[in-house]
Amino acid sequence: MTTKKPPVPVALLMLIGIIAISFSAIFIKWSSAPASVQAMYRLLFTSLLMAPFVRPYSGALVKLRLNDWLLLAASGFMLALHFLLWMGSLEFTSVASSTMIMALEPVFIMIGSFLLYKERSSVSAVAGLGVAIIGVVFIGWGDIGLSQDNLKGDLLSIFGTAAVAVHLMIGKKLVARMPSYLYSLIVFIIAGAVFALYNLATGTAFFDYPPKEWGIFALLAVVPTVFGHILFNWLLQYTSATTVSMNILGEPVGASILAYLLLGERLTGLQWGGGVLVLGGLACYLYVGARIATREEERQRSYMQEAQVLPENAS
Template sequence: MKLKKPPLPIPILMMIGIVAISFSAIFIKWSAAPASIQGMYRLLFTSLLMLPFARTYSGAAFALRKKDWIMLVLSGTMLALHFLLWMGSLKYTSVASSTMIMALEPVFIMLGVYFLYKEKTAVSAILGLSIAIGGVVFIGWGDIGISADNLKGDLLSIGGTVAVAVHMLIGQKLVVRMPSYLYSLIVFLSAAGVFAIYNLIMGIAFFNYPANEWGIFLLLAVVPTVFGHILFNWLLQYVSATTVSMNILGEPVGASILAYLLLGEQLTALQWAGGLLVMFGLGVYLYAGRKKTIQLADAIQNAS
C-alpha cells in the first residue's frame, strides 16, 4: 500500500501538535470547574467549530456501516474516559508527574498493535522507546511522592492512559475507511454526549460558571484539541498509531516547561536531563520505525 504524503513534513506537523497539547495541563490547572465539565465543553466547542465544514463529508457519513458507528461511539467513550481520568488527575498531582505517566501510552499502543495487527517492533525502535520513557521517568521522579493525593492522581493518570490508547487503536482502524475530519467530529460529539450523561447522573451543574472559566473551556477546545488531537487524528492516515502516540512523550517536556513558566512549578536538573532524553529517544524511534508505517497500514487494510 502506498501512503499519501501530507502537505507539510510530518516532523513539523508533529511538533505543532506537541506544543499544542502541552498547553492542555496548564489550562486545566487554571480552571476550578469539575473535570467532566471541562471535558464536555472542550469537546462540544471543538465540535461546533468543526460543524460548518462538515457538509463536505455528509456522503461519507451516510456510507458508514452499523459496525462503524458502534466503533465510533466506543472510541468517543474511551476519549471521554481518558479526559475524565487524566484531567481529574491534575487536581491531585503535578503537571510533570501526570504527563509523565500519560507518556506511557506508546507501551499500551505497542502491545495493542502487536495483538490486533501483528505489528512487530524493531529492536532499535524499542531502544528509542525505552530511552524516551526513561527520560519521562526522570521528569516526574522528583514529584511522584507517596502521599494519598499524589497516589490517587497517579492512578487516575494511568487509567486515562489506557483509555486513550484504546481510543487511538480504534481510530487507526477507522481512518483508513473514512475521512479523519469526519472521524474526529463524530468521536468528539460522542464523547461530549458521554460527558453530558455523566454530569446529569452526578448532578453536576452545566452553566453556573464565571466568565473566565468559559474562556478556559474555549482555549481547551482551540489549542490542545484542534491543533493537538485533531491534528494527530489526521496524521493517522500517514503514520501508524504507535508513531503518533510516540509524540505524547514530547508533552511532559513542553508541559513541564510551561508549568515552570506559568504555574511556578520547579524543575530539577534531573527533570531537565529527562527532557533531553525524551527528545533523543523520540528521534531514535521515529528513525527506526519509519518503515513499519507501511507494514501496519497494509495489516489494518487487510483486517478491515
C-alpha cells in the same frame, strides 16, 4: 508519502501545533471547574466548530454500518475516559509528570497491536520503549517523595494514557474505511454525550460557572484541539505519520516549560532524570520506526518500478 506542499512550511506548522497542545494542561490547571465539565465543553465547542464543514462527508455518513457505529461508540467512550482520567490527574500531580507519562502512548499501542494483531516490533524499538518505561518509574519515585497525591496523579495519567491508546487503535481501524474528519467529529460528539450523562448522573452543575471558566472551556477547544490535534491530522496529507507523531515528544517539553513560567512548577532531579529517559527512549522508538517505514517505502517503490519494466521487456 505525498509530495504535496502545504501553504505554510511543515516545520512551522508542527511548532505551532506543539505549542498549542502544550497549553492544554495549563488551561486545565487554571480552571476550577470539574474535569468532566471542562472536557464536556471542550468537546462540545470543538464539535460546533467542525460541524459546518461536514457536508462533503454526508455520503460517507449514510454508508456507515451497525458495526461501524458500535466501534465509534467504543472509541468515543475511551476518549471520554482518557480525558476524565488524564485531566483529573492534573489535580494531584505536576504538569510535567502527567504529560511525560502520557507520552508513553506508543508503549500501550505496541502492546495492544501485539495482542490484537500479532504485530511485532524490532528489538531496538522495544529497547527504546523499555528505557522510556524506566523513566516513568523514576518520575513516579520522585513524586512519592513529594506526596501520595502526586503518585495518585501519576497512576491516573497512566490509565488515561492506556484509554487513549485503545481509542487510537479503534480509530486506526475505522479511518481505513471512512474520512478522518467525519470520524473525529462523530467521536467528539459521542464523547461529549458520555460526559453529559456522567455529569447528570453525578449531579455536577452544567451552567453555574463564572465567565473566566467559559473562556477556559473555549480556549481548550480552540487552542490545543483545533490548532493542535486537528492541525496534526491535517498535516498527515503533507508529511509522514512518524513525523507528525514527534509531537508526542514535544508536548511534555513544551508543557513543562510553560508550567515553570506560568504556574511556578519545579521538578526534582529524579523527575528531570526520568523525563530525559522518557523522551530519549521515545525518540529512539520513533527513529527506529522512521527507518523501518523508509525501508518499506523504498521496497514498495522498487517493486513498482520492476512491475513497470516487466511489461516493456515482454513487448
